[in-house]
Amino acid sequence: MLKVENVKKAFGAATVLDGVNLTVSPGEVVSILGSSGSGKSTLIRCINGLEKLNGGRIVIDDFDVAKPKELAEARKRSATVFQLFNLYPHMTTLQNIALAPVEVLKRPRAEVEQEARALLASVGLSDKVDAYPAHLSGGQRQRVGICRALAMKPRYLLLDEVTSALDPEMTAEVLAILAKLAREGTTMLFVTHEVDFARQISNRIVFLDKGVLLVDLPTKKFFAASGGLAQPRIAQFLSKMKKD
Amino acid sequence: MRLDLTILAPYLGFLGQGAALTAVICLLSLAGAVVLGMLVAIARTSQTVWIRRLAFIYVDVFRNIPFIVQLFFFYYGLPEIGIYIDAITTGVIALSIAGGAYASDAIRSGILAIDNGILEAAEVSGLSKRVTFTRIVLPIALRTSVRPLGSVLINMILTSSILSTITVNELTGQAKIVASDTFRPFEVYAVLLVVYAALTWLVSIGISRLHKRLNRDLASEAA
Numbered sequence: 001m002l003k004v005e006n007v008k009k010a011f012g013a014a015t016v017l018d019g020v021n022l023t024v025s026p027g028e029v030v031s032i033l034g035s036s037g038s039g040k041s042t043l044i045r046c047i048n049g050l051e052k053l054n055g056g057r058i059v060i061d062d063f064d065v066a067k068p069k070e071l072a073e074a075r076k077r078s079a080t081v082f083q084l085f086n087l088y089p090h091m092t093t094l095q096n097i098a099l100a101p102v103e104v105l106k107r108p109r110a111e112v113e114q115e116a117r118a119l120l121a122s123v124g125l126s127d128k129v130d131a132y133p134a135h136l137s138g139g140q141r142q143r144v145g146i147c148r149a150l151a152m153k154p155r156y157l158l159l160d161e162v163t164s165a166l167d168p169e170m171t172a173e174v175l176a177i178l179a180k181l182a183r184e185g186t187t188m189l190f191v192t193h194e195v196d197f198a199r200q201i202s203n204r205i206v207f208l209d210k211g212v213l214l215v216d217l218p219t220k221k222f223f224a225a226s227g228g229l230a231q232p233r234i235a236q237f238l239s240k241m242k243k244d
Numbered sequence: 245m246r247l248d249l250t251i252l253a254p255y256l257g258f259l260g261q262g263a264a265l266t267a268v269i270c271l272l273s274l275a276g277a278v279v280l281g282m283l284v285a286i287a288r289t290s291q292t293v294w295i296r297r298l299a300f301i302y303v304d305v306f307r308n309i310p311f312i313v314q315l316f317f318f319y320y321g322l323p324e325i326g327i328y329i330d331a332i333t334t335g336v337i338a339l340s341i342a343g344g345a346y347a348s349d350a351i352r353s354g355i356l357a358i359d360n361g362i363l364e365a366a367e368v369s370g371l372s373k374r375v376t377f378t379r380i381v382l383p384i385a386l387r388t389s390v391r392p393l394g395s396v397l398i399n400m401i402l403t404s405s406i407l408s409t410i411t412v413n414e415l416t417g418q419a420k421i422v423a424s425d426t427f428r429p430f431e432v433y434a435v436l437l438v439v440y441a442a443l444t445w446l447v448s449i450g451i452s453r454l455h456k457r458l459n460r461d462l463a464s465e466a467a
């Protein structure tokens with residue numbers, strides 16, 4: 001289980017996360033919605049250890065990310081897909097994907113590369129094995145980003161607005177892959193502005209508002225008039241999203 | 245006064261030897277400067293204060309002393325305290341040390357220019373600091389610093405002429421000998437001017453090519 005317990009995070013005087021609690025169990029897809037600046041990215045960055053907590057605790061399968069000795073184990077259990085891909089520009093797609101499994105998990109290169117090719121094939125990029133990121137479209141780069149994360153065989157896949165740098169067509173091709181992963185039972189914590197998509201694939205939806213986790217509801221309930229929509233902040237957010 | 249280049253014909257091989265020595269010295273010194281520059285660039289980002297300070301002092305000091313003074317210190321000064329190094333080795337060491345100060349700047353800016361998102365991706369995937377540095381940071385930084393490192397090399401070619409003052413018979417050293425043998429300094433040094441200009445011009449073309457080749461696959465500076 002991935003457990004976020006009463007997490008607090010501040011940048012200087014600004015409190016960005018204010019006592020957030022969240023649990024993600026294996027097999028679940030949990031989407032995080034919230035306006036810009038509500039702390040969604042910060043929460044993801046706390047989970048993958050890029051930000052230090054000011055309070056509370058985050059444990060991934062019992063490994064505490066705040067403890068240097070446990071962080072490495074926690075990181076082996078999660079993998080992150082980034083909004084701006086963050087591929088290694090001097091490496092081919094295959095090298096991008098194979099680097100961490102070989103260096104961190106110490107797995108044999110031949111085996112890792114074989115899996116990497118299979119992953120690339122599964123996202124329709126068989127012909128881009130030896131291409132460099134600069135020669136790929138945004139959608140293709142993000143598919144490589146997803147493969148790079150999956151190659152670590154993470155128990156929890158963290159995704160932070162992975163389609164917001166993409167045009168609608170590329171967004172569709174990336175979302176199709178995520179939908180497939182969801183069907184296959186990949187555990188995902190998914191920050192997004194794609195409300196409709198979140199509704200399709202999520203088991204639960206949580207809503208962050210100014211660093212406070214306002215609701216944590218099963219998807220159906222979140223969109224029900226008596227559930228999430230009963231909260232004025234959420235109703236407002238959803239109607240604004242519809243308009244955009 | 246007439247320019248009569250034919251009188252230099254018998255000395256072409258001799259001058260060629262000098263040019264070859266210049267090339268060897270500069271390549272060795274470039275290698276030394278890049279290795280030193282890399283170490284110093286790393287040291288300048290070290291967590292340990294005194295290592296950082298030492299690196300800054302090195303860069304500052306060697307950039308602010310005339311090269312000929314550094315060279316004389318190594319060649320004429322060190323033997324006084326019992327350290328004897330032959331002239332060519334002294335030249336290579338001096339050029340490496342002087343060049344290293346500039347190379348560290350070039351490599352350092354290459355390191356600092358790396359997109360933080362890339363480093364974060366490496367960090368969250370669990371890559372160690374060492375692997376991140378050797379497999380990601382350094383390869384990118386070296387690619388992006390090809391041009392500034394090329395300037396270091398060109399500077400080195402020019403500066404290596406000063407080694408003639410400590411009896412190293414590189415290109416300028418040989419030319420001096422030819423000039424005094426033939427009593428035709430005008431012709432000799434006219435040729436020398438052209439040869440150095442041609443040499444640095446060729447090197448700068450080579451550097452541009454290398455830069456293009458190594459960076460064609462990188463997103464930012466593919467052009």
Ligand SMILES: Nc1ncnc2c1ncn2[C@@H]1O[C@H](COP(=O)(O)OP(=O)(O)OP(=O)(O)O)[C@@H](O)[C@H]1O
Pocket residue numbers: 011016034035036037038039040041042043161
């Ligand atoms: N490194 C930082 N230093 C200072 N403030 C920061 C830092 N990172 C984030 N913040 C602030 O924290 C707040 C939450 O930022 P965060 O990026 O988590 O929001 P978000 O919900 O992901 O927004 P968006 O939907 O725009 O991505 C913002 O007000 C932001 O300005």
Ligand SMILES: [Mg+2]
Pocket residue numbers: 040041042160161
């Ligand atoms: Mg964000």
